[in-house]
Structures are given as structure tokens and as C-alpha cells.
Amino acid sequence: MRFNEKELVFLSRQPPERAAELGMRGPKKGDVVKRRVVKLIVNFLFYFRTDEDEPIGALLLEQCRVEREDDQVFSIVFLDEAERKYLFECDSQEQCVEWIDAIVKASYEFMRKNLIYYRTEIHRLTGTDPLEQYGISDETRFQVFLVLQSASIHHCHLLCFL
């Protein structure tokens, strides 16, 4: 699959939300822990060799699950291949917790849910759709359709429909 690598590399140079040197282990059998500089920028996790400017790779943080593996270790798995784990070793429990929190919040989908919540609450409290003033209330990405209770809820279009 093609992707705009140059632009992604450029993105990796932007001020990160969070950056640290961590122990990182890839998902393949036989992968070992290596020290990497890990940077969280928008919904991407970039990882670099400790002395290099160009990232070795990037992980798009959508449709993934972050879990605490150990006191100082967390993992990221992608939902389409949940048996493959990326492991990250932190220097402290605190750091581990902070990274997990940051990564969970680093997805577009997560932000969308927050937005829908705020939009709905504000509308409920004031009668005004807060997005009207910006003229973006019709944008698909901001839509809210709350399915009334029972509808067979297989796909999670509970909160976010086209």
C-alpha cells in the first residue's frame, strides 16, 4: 500500500506530545528489546534509533488496544492482528501509566467521541448546537445519532453514524 512517506517523516519532526527513550520490542517472534526514542505525534507513534533523526518506523494508533503488561511495561496491539504485540519498557511505573494514558487519547476516534459528548451536552443544556456558530454542524465527522436502546447493536454505530 502506498503512503506519503516524506510527509510522514516531516510529521515525525514536529513537536511531540510526548517523547522518551524506551525499550521497544517488535511483534515478531525473535524480536528483542532495543532502546528506541519513541515520539507520540498526533495519532502516530514514531520510533527512532537513539542517535538518528530519521524514524525507523511509525505506528498509526487507530483501532489498537493499549495494555499494562507489567509494572513498567505496556503493549500495543492492533485489533486486526491481536496476537502481535509491540512491547514498551518504561523506566518507572509513573512513566508507564502516563504513556498508556497518552496513547489511548491519541486516536482520532477517541477525540471524535469526546466531541460528540460535549456537543450533545452543550445542546442539552443550552438548546444550542455549539457547532452551528462555526457552520460545521453538518459535517459527517461530528454527527450524533443515539440509537434508542435495543436496536441490535452489532456494529458500534451507537454513537457515530454517517
Added chain:
Amino acid sequence: MKLNERSVAHYATCNSPPDKTGFLFKKGERNTAYHRRWFILKGNMLFYFEERESREPIGVIVLEGCTVELCESESEEFAFAVKFDCAKAKVYKMAAENQAAMESWVKALSRASFDYMRLVVKELERQLEEVQEEARSSQAKSKPKKHQLQPQGAASFQPATISLQNATITGPLQEGVSSRENGVSWSKPLSVPNGVSDTQEDCSERGDGVRPPPVPPRRKTNGGSLESPVSPGTGCFSKLHDWYGKEVAELRIEWLQSQ
């Protein structure tokens, strides 16, 4: 540079609803011909497929940091371009099938960035806090006479078409939160559930100032003051959780695990 391509491709076709889909003509990477492709926009990722039925995308354009411009094309009407700030960046030229489609795509793509979404969310978070603050203080004051419902920073509350009618702000949020029967539809003005209150606010605040949408932010270069992404106060999160309902959360986990 490596990318978790399989998972990225999966994101394109998984159940989460896309922000926009449709056919567009895309100028080839190597040759100059325009090819009709099926596009799926999700978040800040623009995927393109050979056909609508294709299971795997040919490619993806990460839209973070891009600008979208209308452009002149010798061969195509309704052409626009996705451009990036970085050196030697590719320019992605695309063309829609009509004016309306072009405008719609340009609008959607220019607001597709994570940064923009974060901006909007922060703004709404701030507004909600203001509204809640206003609710708390008006509960305390409990004015007997009519007055206009003016939240702080009222200038920003200028509903274009929706007028505030009997908008009673209930103090404790749990009231509204507990009823999952509230179907919220955005196609008509919402009748706000009336809490029990002495003050009947009859507000017909009609402003016609429609603010322009927040400008999609340019790349930050000023030493990046990026605060942490949306992290509403714990209070909001617990309400978020309550509001979604435990049942919903459980179903969601089930659904995620079944993917």
C-alpha cells in the same frame, strides 16, 4: 520508513464509519493521466481504492499538515490539490465530478487533521465548562424575573437558526444523563428537557452572526506548546462513562474483540 501497513489498511475498511466516501479522479503518481478511484476519508487518512468493491486500498495519503487548494487543470474541471509544507513534497491532484462534490471534498479534507479535531474538541470542552459554571451560579442566584440566558462569553453563542426556548439549565447533570431514551437528532431544534425550576427563562436569542469555522491550524513551529490531547476533567469522564452506559461499553468491547 516502516509503517504498520496492514493495520492501517484495516482501519480503512473496518466498521468505524468513514467521514466521507466517493469517486474522485486522481492524477497518477508517475504518469499524468487521471484515474477514477474510490476514496474513503477516515480521520486524517485518505485512502484510495481501485474500485469501490476492492478490499485493499492502493494507497493512503496522511493528511496531517496539508492544505487543500482549488486548482486549474488543463484536462479536468473541478480539480483541487492536496499540498504539504515539507520540502519536495508531492502534490496530490484530484478532480471531482461536479462543483458540489468538489466543494464538499475540499471542505472535508481541509478539516481532516487531528490538530483541527483537537481544536474543536478543546473549544467545546471550554464551552461546556462555561455552561456548567453558569448553571452552577444561576442555581445559586435564582433570579425571579425573566432574563436573557447569557452564558459567559456570550458573544460566541449566537445560534443561527435555533432559538433558546425555555432553556432551563438543570444543575446536576445526572438528571439528563441517566435517561438513555433521549434520542438526539440534529435535524430539528431540540426541546431541552425541563427541569424543575422557579425561573422560566424565555429567551429568544436570535443572532445571525455565524462565525467562520476555526481555521485549520498550520503546522506549529513555535517550540510546540502542545498540551496533552483532550483530557476532560475526571468529572467529565465519569459522566461520559455513565452517559454511554455500562451496557454500551461492554458491547463495544465485545465488538472490538470480535474484529
